[in-house]
Amino acid sequence: MKFGTKAIHAGVSPDPSTGAIMTPIFQTSTYVQKSPGDHYGYEYSRTHNPTRTALQQSIAALENGKHGICFSSGLGAIDSVVKLFNPGDEIISTNDLYGGTYRLFTKVFERYGIKFHFVSMADPEQLSTYVNEKTKMVWVETPTNPMMNIIDLEAMAAFTKKHGLLLAVDNTFASPYLQNPLDLGADIVMHSVTKYLGGHSDVVMGALVVNDDELASRLVFLQNACGATPGPQDCFLVLRGIKTLHLRMERHCQNGKTIAAYLKNHPKVEKVYWPGFEDHPNHLVAKRQMRDFGGMISFTLKGNSLDDAKKVMESFELFALAESLGGVESLCGHPATMTHASIPKAEREKVGLVDSLIRLSVGVEDAEDLKNDLANALSKI
Ligand SMILES: *Cc1c(COP(=O)(O)O)cnc(C)c1O
Numbered sequence: 001m002k003f004g005t006k007a008i009h010a011g012v013s014p015d016p017s018t019g020a021i022m023t024p025i026f027q028t029s030t031y032v033q034k035s036p037g038d039h040y041g042y043e044y045s046r047t048h049n050p051t052r053t054a055l056q057q058s059i060a061a062l063e064n065g066k067h068g069i070c071f072s073s074g075l076g077a078i079d080s081v082v083k084l085f086n087p088g089d090e091i092i093s094t095n096d097l098y099g100g101t102y103r104l105f106t107k108v109f110e111r112y113g114i115k116f117h118f119v120s121m122a123d124p125e126q127l128s129t130y131v132n133e134k135t136k137m138v139w140v141e142t143p144t145n146p147m148m149n150i151i152d153l154e155a156m157a158a159f160t161k162k163h164g165l166l167l168a169v170d171n172t173f174a175s176p177y178l179q180n181p182l183d184l185g186a187d188i189v190m191h192s193v194t195k196y197l198g199g200h201s202d203v204v205m206g207a208l209v210v211n212d213d214e215l216a217s218r219l220v221f222l223q224n225a226c227g228a229t230p231g232p233q234d235c236f237l238v239l240r241g242i243k244t245l246h247l248r249m250e251r252h253c254q255n256g257k258t259i260a261a262y263l264k265n266h267p268k269v270e271k272v273y274w275p276g277f278e279d280h281p282n283h284l285v286a287k288r289q290m291r292d293f294g295g296m297i298s299f300t301l302k303g304n305s306l307d308d309a310k311k312v313m314e315s316f317e318l319f320a321l322a323e324s325l326g327g328v329e330s331l332c333g334h335p336a337t338m339t340h341a342s343i344p345k346a347e348r349e350k351v352g353l354v355d356s357l358i359r360l361s362v363g364v365e366d367a368e369d370l371k372n373d374l375a376n377a378l379s380k381i
Contacts, residue, residue, distance in 0.1 A: 011057025074192025076228030077206030087113030150282035157185025195326030252295030325361035
């Protein structure tokens with residue numbers, strides 16, 4: 001099946017007891033057994049729930065993977081990945097990382113004796129110096145947030161295979177529509193389902209997808225043993241969101257392209273970060289590993305004034321100033337004061353994350369209206 005067909009049909013089948021075409025919300029914590037141990041495959045909803053089963057199968061299919069495992073948030077999913085390891089083990093991670101992941105790694109798991117190396121992944125071979133017998137996994141995000149750098153997943157997978165490491169990819173920014181890391185050699189794909197998969201800014205959820213049966217059973221064990229599982233109503237909402245994932249993504253990409261080009265030609269804009277531009281440093285890698293370039297765009301203002309950036313964001317009427325991304329509505333964020341405020345200014349500026357940098361999650365509204373909103377807001381400075 002092609003992607004759009006999978007988005008609508010994979011993992012779901014009409015309810016056998018009623019014929020309901022949509023998977024019901026199985027709002028139950030427990031299941032009656034005919035005789036001790038003789039049940040219908042469901043015993044307790046932390047362990048299994050039919051609405052969650054359908055969603056896990058759907059997400060696995062979208063990532064061309066065998067096993068989908070859902071969690072109550074993206075960070076809940078990452079938490080279970082790190083719990084595969086033991087004190088003394090080491091993980092190499094991208095340095096341009098989602099702030100919550102960085103916090104989980106450094107403020108929680110370092111206390112339990114797991115060591116993290118945060119490094120630039122422009123060239124996988126540079127990672128060799130961090131690999132020793134304790135190294136277990138490489139953690140990658142691509143495109144990165146908010147600088148929109150692209151990491152070559154095939155090259156990274158060749159590197160991790162050579163060194164016997166697991167490769168885990170946070171695929172949240174791309175969504176399974178744009179990029180399927182398992183096909184490129186990754187071992188674990190992670191999603192903040194909260195973003196594009198859910199797509200309507202009404203659910204917080206996470207997911208992992210893997211092919212290896214043994215790795216899957218260890219992660220399913222952790223899902224049940226640690227208990228960060230999503231409720232059935234949330235699973236239903238995401239199943240509903242997924243049915244239009246391909247349609248939404250097509251429009252996110254189209255609008256992203258229009259808005260990126262508009263900003264690039266705007267006299268008050270200094271720099272636009274979007275992997276679809278031919279002069280983006282990783283454009284060719286993006287073209288090879290992604291179906292299209294998405295609707296996530298960052299840009300900076302000429303003069304690099306924090307006050308100007310604030311004025312622009314306060315002047316938007318459509319772009320809502322809010323954390324998160326990937327919903328149908330357009331959002332804007334200010335990494336220097338919001339998501340990346342905990343990173344020292346000098347460190348931020350080294351990677352280009354300056355005070356005037358604004359991040360857009362371009363939604364699926366009419367592009368003309370979004371352009372007008374940007375024109376109006378930029379006219380205020
Ligand atoms: C939002 C996000 C997360 C965390 O997911 P939650 O669902 O908020 O827990 C992880 N990685 C990336 C790239 C994100 O955007």
